[in-house]
Amino acid sequence: MDLNRHGTYALVFSCPASVNAIAGKLGPICLSSGYWIYVGSAFGPGGLRSRLSHHLKPSRRPHWHLDYVKHALRPVEAWTTTDPVKREHDWSRLVSALKGASCPIAGFGATDCSCRSHLIQMTRLPGFSGFKKQARRVIPAHGPLFRYDLTQGPFIA
Template sequence: MAQADPMRAGLPALPGVYALILFCPRERRIAVGALGVRRFPAGWYVYVGSACGPGGLRGRAGRHLGGGRGSPRWHIDFLRRAAAARELWCLPGAPARAEHRLAALFARSPEASVPVPRFGASDCRCRAHLFAFAAKPRPEPLAAHLAGLAGPGGGPLRVFSLPLRTADLAKAPEMVYSPRKRLGRRTGKR
């Protein structure tokens, strides 16, 4: 019997949208594919994406949480080599178009800025899918809006807090948010 990959054990293989919360400890200059060399100040970043292909959220998160190993395919792969993943916010069951609505929510946040225009958004009309924050963003202010993005078949917002030096989701504390209230903390030990 094959063992489950513990890094992905807490995530469903369903399609959905997500926000990857990253921390970059110091300013970096990073070559980002066709976007060229870009400056990334120290601080917090939110990358918005969708996972509607094979493996769904589990497969896409596994790639992003792997630390940028392997050949870079997406813009985020270049940044992941310099920034640590700290949280993963997921909306299981949300349609792919919700990715753009989620990016628009972050773009409207007064605390957010766009550090690199077109980052993660080369195939859509969004200004960017990467947003910079001076302080760590919190899911509570957005929870009601995010739950609405999931649509009728979607689940509540799930937030995984990642350990400092590992992306082991099976051990990560998880918080589940409904549109009206926070449902509670799960330890990650299943």
């Protein structure tokens, strides 16, 4: 898959210990230990490669809510699509509906939309195949979906 293209992504993180932070204008937040999925879209310059690269390295100047907490998170997986339609809102709803999902931080990554949150907490590591099956069932015109293992070293050069 060409990561230079535009698309939608979900980053799956593990959070080994609780994290307290001030997430910009969102204010104080707390991420408890467990798994978290951050959903977004990359339709600007550089496409998916640029956005994922930003989210997977430290930020000197935080811009997105995730920038304020990613230092305490361990990347596990990236799920992507180069579907030309922005799917971040659909994906947020789909991930939120997975068994064991909750959205304890309202507005995270979702200040410009009506979604409850683009950061979803999971009680256990979510399965990509179940998400993929659900996405195709709910959105029949959905483009191909891809999964990347982020635990095996550098993902983006």
